[in-house]
Amino acid sequence: MAEAGKKRPRPVPVPTSITRPFWDAAKQGKLVLQHCRRCGTWQYWPRPVCIRCISRDLEWREAAGRGVVYSFTVTRLPAEGFEGHEPYVLVSVDLPEGTRMMAHLVNCPIERVRIGMPVRVVWEKLTEEITLPQFEPAA
Ligand code: ZN
Numbered sequence: 001m002a003e004a005g006k007k008r009p010r011p012v013p014v015p016t017s018i019t020r021p022f023w024d025a026a027k028q029g030k031l032v033l034q035h036c037r038r039c040g041t042w043q044y045w046p047r048p049v050c051i052r053c054i055s056r057d058l059e060w061r062e063a064a065g066r067g068v069v070y071s072f073t074v075t076r077l078p079a080e081g082f083e084g085h086e087p088y089v090l091v092s093v094d095l096p097e098g099t100r101m102m103a104h105l106v107n108c109p110i111e112r113v114r115i116g117m118p119v120r121v122v123w124e125k126l127t128e129e130i131t132l133p134q135f136e137p138a139a
Contacts, residue, residue: 007084012126019046021060026131031121033097035061042097065121066138067093070100072113089113091135107136 015023025032034043036050037057049056072091075082082088089105091113105113106122119135126132 008081010085010126011081012130013132015129018048022046023130025060025062026123026133027129029123029131031063031065031133032060033063033095033099034058035097042095042099044095044099044101064096067095067101067119067135069105069113069115069117069119069135070094071115072105074110074113091119093119093135101133103132104134105136106134112137 013019013023022032034046034050035041035058036043036053036055037059038055039050039053041050041052042061042063043051050058070092072089074087074089076087078084078086087110089108089110090102091105092100092102094100103121105119106124118138120138121133122136124132124134
């Protein structure tokens with residue numbers, strides 16, 4: 001348990017063979033999603049097969065990097081691994097590609113978060129290997 005009020009480094013994702021292309025693109029500030037060559041479905045998070053037709057014929061395509069808040073939650077109590085970061089906002093974002101992505105919302109006062117709010121992706125470099133996508137209000 002972290003000292004009360006002390007901000008500790010947040011957990012760092014560990015790439016796998018399936019998620020490696022996502023993290024490699026993120027390092028370059030590009031949001032990529034899996035796209036099924038067989039049925040055209042986009043999906044997030046990365047998986048070995050298409051969630052619609054179970055095809056393994058998936059490719060990575062760059063996404064627009066914007067979306068609209070579908071839902072959100074404000075975390076005010078310390079959660080394991082995020083002690084000292086509260087309060088923070090997690091958003092579920094509808095992407096124009098047709099899938100949904102969950103991430104932190106940054107650069108936005110909590111009282112201004114709204115369902116339907118346009119957002120765009122921003123990047124936070126956590127380590128040399130991991131750059132994390134987050135969202136902020138679109139201008
Ligand atoms: Zn498919």
